[in-house]
Amino acid sequence: MRRPYSYLTKIESSGGAAITCKNKLETIDEENLKEVSSQIRQAFVPDSTSANVLGMDWSKRPGQSEAPSFVNDFGDQPVADSESYIVVHGAGSFGHFQxxxxxxHKGGLSRPLVKAGFVATRISVTSLNLEIVRALARExxxxxxxxxFSCGWSTCQRNMTEADxxxxxxxIDAGFIPxxxxxxxxxxxxxxTILSGDVIIRHLAAELKPEFVxxxxxxxxxxxxxxxxxxAVLIREIAVREDGSWSVVKPKLEDTSKPVEFTVAAHxxxxxxxxxxxxxxxxxxxxIDVYITKAxxxxxxxxLSGFLKGGIPDDWLGTAIRYMS
Amino acid sequence: MRRPYSYLTKIESSGGAAITCKNKLETIDEENLKEVSSQIRQAFVPDSTSANVLGMDWSKRPGQSEAPSFVNDFGDQPVADSESYIVVHGAGSFGHFQxxxxxxHKGGLSRPLVKAGFVATRISVTSLNLEIVRALARExxxxxxxxxFSCGWSTCQRNMTEADxxxxxxxIDAGFIPxxxxxxxxxxxxxxTILSGDVIIRHLAAELKPEFVxxxxxxxxxxxxxxxxxxAVLIREIAVREDGSWSVVKPKLEDTSKPVEFTVAAHxxxxxxxxxxxxxxxxxxxxIDVYITKAxxxxxxxxLSGFLKGGIPDDWLGTAIRYMS
Incomplete structure (x- = not known):
């Protein structure tokens, strides 16, 4: 049965990195990654707890020669129903340097530096991807x-054209989280060129029409x-109009004459x-509602759990970006 | 310009592992991997030497916080012409356990163990893939x-059906080695199911018609x-007939009444x-000639360099499997 595509999650890791250490080449913030993975698990399988998790990363842990033993703990009952989810992550301190x-991003594969940089970038971003997949699997x-790249996605003058x-x-239909x-x-x-996580998530949102992002x-x-x-004032809600223009609806900003210097991270x-x-x-x-918040x-x-669909409580801190007809 | 697909290389790592340590969970034989990568480099860029290699793995090395400095050594001359190559590797001590x-391979994603094993297998084989890509890039x-999986390849009752x-x-046309x-x-x-490296290389060979494998x-x-x-006698040459049957043509085996117990590795x-x-x-x-030899x-x-195309010298040790009309 085809499930509705309820969720799309973008893990921001560009600039203001949620899961990588800012300004530290190819360094994962293990603690944050574990916490983010645990939260996604709670949203994906609502009745799961950290105590009853059956890990799906059976790789050798550093310093050990054996695979984890919980492989024997899997029962034979059918897999429980779970929500449909997609995770897209940026590069953060991975890939950006390369x-x-x-x-x-400027193209020109006939130049040795660009060609090598292409290979080096893919190595870096796929190694981050592997670490994130492993962290999620451990939950x-x-x-x-x-x-x-392997999915066959390509661009034309940096615009996403081919993306089957x-x-x-x-x-997703097989029950996995891409x-x-x-x-x-x-x-x-x-x-x-470089295809950014932002462009990917926009494309997926347009194609899959998830409940929220x-x-x-x-x-x-x-x-x-x-x-x-x-x-600095946290913008709580932004309304987007039919023509794509947007404005802050909450809170009411006092000095509207001064151009607002929106930012999530200085770098x-x-x-x-x-x-x-x-x-x-x-x-x-x-x-499709978009919620920007702290990992x-x-x-x-x-x-992540869809709690905001019914309305945004006053004590929720984050920025909701929503369509207003 | 579309290059001819001259080569297909299969790095055997199932059972008799050329690049992983046999019977040692998820352990790469670093020395062998480096040697294999260096030999593929010599075949790919014939005039290259280990001294003039410009590495394409710019990731941080263990224990270092900076990227390698040779990033600055790339000149601006166009990329040299090189041969077309594809590398396919098995799993060896990666993936097999999971x-x-x-x-x-028996299917049934509704069973939690199979589903988890699917995720765990992909984590293990993609981590080996990343290490092989890095080793090649360093050369x-x-x-x-x-x-x-990401290429969208799937099977029907374990037979490869969809493989765009x-x-x-x-x-390959962009000058990369997949x-x-x-x-x-x-x-x-x-x-x-599990799609083996053997089946992949057969499919690629049939589609791309490389000069040799x-x-x-x-x-x-x-x-x-x-x-x-x-x-134990090394089989030097096997002839394959129109109907797919094959026989040993070199050396002449003395005792032909005894069934030949072909093997490359006991395990x-x-x-x-x-x-x-x-x-x-x-x-x-x-x-398409197939050469089986020691990495x-x-x-x-x-x-790897195509030296055998003109004929197999007596001092070449390996098994050539060729069509005989």
Whole structure:
């Protein structure tokens, strides 16, 4: 039976990294990753607890020569029904160095540096993908890594053109959680480029029409200025109109004459928060709620579990971006 | 320009593992892997030496916080022409434990153990794939990991049905070396199964018609009995006929009344050497020479570089399986 595609989760790891250590080359924030994975498990299998999890990563642990023993604990009862979920993650401190050093996004595979950078970028982002898949599997989530490049996705002048999502749908229908990532891909005009996690999640949202999309990041949401600045105000709700334009509806910002310097993180190299809101607004325009919130908090648990669908309680801290007709 | 698909290399790592440590869970034989990668580099870029290699794995090395510095050594001259290559590897001590423990090959994703085993198998084989891609990239080979599952390949009652190779072709045409692997895949009849490296390489050979296929293993080739037994004779040449049947043409075996107990390794759990020869014979039947030889030797260098196309010298040790009309 075809399940409805209820959820799409984007783990933000660009700039304001939720699961990688900012400014530290290829370093995962293990604690945050574990917490995020545990929260996704709670949303995916609502009645699960950390005590009854049957891990699906049977790989050797560092320093051990044997596989984990819980392999013998699986019963023979049918797999319990679970929600449909897709996880998309950015690159954070993985891939970014390799891509920017070589200019993969600008194309030109005949240049040795670009070609090598393409290979190096894919190695870096697929190794992050593997670690995230493993972390989710350790929480008993049937996660399946799927690289956009291998899926055959490509772009034309950096716009996503070929992206057959049939394999993603098949994986979901088989009860798995596809885990996709920003990737280096082929481009029909400029030979190659970087396909960002943001663009991937927008494409998937448009095709699959999930109930909602969650962006997990390392601050509570979108602020009216860099959150480290004194007096920074968390934007609670943004309304998106038919034409794609958007405005802050909550809280009422006092000084509307001053241009709002939206940001989630000071070092967001992928275009800052206006880009992020623009991406989120394109999803919201389809009638799909987007929740931006801090990974590993009560607020992200609520967002991931679908608790916000009925209405956003006053004590929920995050930014909801919704269509307003 | 579309290059001819000159080579297909299968790195044997099932049972008689060329690059993983036999009987040691998820352990790579780093020295062998480096040697195999170096030999593939010599075949891929004939005028390259280990001194002028520009590595394409820019990931952090263990114990270091910085990326390798050779990133700055890339010149701006166009990428040199190179041969077309595909690498397919088996699972060896990766994936096998997870797959056999859960019975993924027998299907049945509604059983929790099978579903978990599917996830665990993919984690294990993709982590081996990543390590092989990295080893090749360190030798300056533009290697690109491509998982059959993500490529959308699936089976019907364990026979390969859907396997669109267009993305593999695009990757080769862009100058990359696709690195594929045995994988857990979806099956339209039994829900899931294991797609072996052997079946993948046969499918690719049939579609791409390479000049030759090399099987790299951990013994010199096919023997008339387990190679550890005294008096074991290396089979030098096998002729395959139109109807797919095959016979040993060199050396002349003395005792032809005794059934030949072909084997490459005593612990080959994937069906032993008869299965292997049968797979190779199906490729040879297409008019494509198959060379089975020991990884990391002068013999594998000759096989990989195309040296055997003109004829097999007497001092080449390995098994050639060829079509004989």
């Amino acid at each position: 891509a920017s050093k070589s200019g993969v 008993g989530i049937p996660s399946i890594g799927m690289s956009p 999502i049939s394999m993603v749908i098949k994986a 885990v996709l990532h920003g990737d280096a891909v082929l481009d029909t005009l400029q030979e190659c 969650v962006f997990l990041t390392d601050v509570l949401g979108v602020y009216d200025r860099p959150p480290v600045e004194p007096g 967001d190299t992928t275009g800052g928060m206006v880009t992020k809101i623009t991406e989120a607004a394109m999803i919201a325009k389809l009638g 590993g908090t009560d607020h992200s648990v609520k967002a | 797959a056999s423990k859960s019975g993924v 300056g080979i533009p290697s690109i990991g491509m998982s059959p 190779i267009s993305m593999v072709i695009k990757a 690195v594929l692997h045995g994988d857990a895949v979806l099956d339209t009849l039994q829900e899931c 090399v099987f790299l293993t951990d013994v010199l080739g096919v023997y008339d009995r387990p190679p550890v037994e005294p008096g 080959d759990t994937t069906g032993g050497m008869v299965t292997k020869i049968t797979e190779a014979a199906m490729i040879a039947k297409l008019g 990391g030797t002068d013999h594998s260098v000759k096989a």
